[in-house]
Amino acid sequence: MTASIPCAIAIEGIKFRYPKAKTLALNNVNFSVNKGEIFGLLGPNGGGKSTLFKLLSTAVIPSEGTIRLNGKNPFMPNGGLRHELGVIFQSPSLDSKLTVMENLVYQSLLYGLTGSSMQQRIQELLKRFKLLEKTNEYAGTLSGGLQRRVEIIKALLHDPQIILMDEPSTGLDPLARIDLWNVIKELKESGKTILLTTHLMEEAERCDQLAIMHQGELVAKGSPQTLKEEVGGDVLTLTAREPETLRQKIESDLGLKVSIVDFAVRIETQQGESDIPRLMAVCGSEILTLTLSKPTLEDVFIRRTGHKFS
Template sequence: MGTAVAATGVSYRYGDHVAVDDLNLTVEKGEFFAILGPNGAGKTTFLNMLMTVTRPQSGRVTIMGHDVVTDTTEVRRALGVVFQDPALDDRLTARENLDIHAVLYALPRKERGNVVDRALKWAELDHVQSRAVRTFSGGMKRRLELARALMHKPSLLLLDEPTIGLDPQGRRHLWERITSLREQGMTVVMSTHNLIEAESCHRVAIIDKGRLIATGAPAALIAELGSSTASLEDVFIAHTGKQLFDDSATGRDGMMSFARQGGEFTR
């Protein structure tokens, strides 16, 4: 299918601190890929490179064949991004937030209204489109951000801790939409602290101290431990000597029924 993300010999320092250290990583088109790592592991710095916010100090990163340094415009056209912290103007309505981004994405004027309509319906927010975003729950805001990130039909979706801080219902509703995108073949790269979510990915990469220390399908990484009771958490501890906490995570019971339904977002 081809390569969506390729990082070769990538490094970045903040003074004496090495944030990313000779990182080599690939994500194939159509993959649902998770990046795991403790706080300070270099995940955010690497994601910022993918977003063209931070330039690698050495090495090379490409998105859909475009260099993040020399082909910044093409990379940004290929990306949809949902940030960890909300990036909505909560003084505006849901529709107004999407209207603004339809302009920023340079969608044709005659198509913008229909694209926004479909985005609101896909996020199940069409009935509250005239409400100020500040009145929305965390889950509603996340769905709006996800719909916004998809308006220009990106090739790659980047999710930075997409469900952190959400209650179980908000997580479930958001995950239903992410799962639907996965089934449609969208390439998704997700940073997460939630190991249950990571177990549903095609592959995971474990990063610690800026280096890639393990990558593979969750089941394969678990099998390498040789224990019938092992989990992805055990894999993470075995490779890093640390635990990975998600303060907002819930238990496995009642967590994320990975819904196999939901609409499409198409123009």
């Protein structure tokens, strides 16, 4: 991350409290997103991703801190910056009683796009997203995957530079998910910056950069690769009838660093394969199952928060 490239999104010291809520939904969140990146906000439900998303979409004003989009404050009056922002919400924003075409025309008009340039842009996007033959169908009759595609077109009509997606793969079948990711990659290739929220590990793996959120706080940031390397080595996960006794035994007899996460005994080690025979020799009778794995983003989450990702 070089300082000379201006950031597409820069967030500093963001705090947010919902009216009447006792705790902060976001507590001192800082991160920046470079231009042309796919940036993922990963976290369990209720971690604060969606709140942060609302702030970025300018629907909600932060209680404290600053947000800069392309170096500018999006909360200035007259919403001039909103032209640079394309927002795809988690819950559908299509009008189910209107046709695909009508949905797109009305959305274009909201952004001041009219006449032949509007028609051209709509046709171009319908073609690109293979929706030309659905133009005159009511949005409510389309499948979830197709509706999501129309949502994406809606957000791209005014050719925004920054695209925000809230849990874009919610409600999509595996095929539609692959399709979605092809679109996301295509957008990246055309120079757009994409920020998406997700609670799916495999989706987070595909991002260039990640910020992991837990209980309103940012617990880790970096590329998926770097984050996993940070955990390093192997992860051994053991289940047992008496996890606590097993933990004490392994610590005292083998000198390994052991933690208990949700009743499972978890060992981060440099040489998992050679540790397994030693473990079996010392306490094989107490172990019910034993799993050896390379660290995943879930392990990163566990290491940073001490909680299982769920």
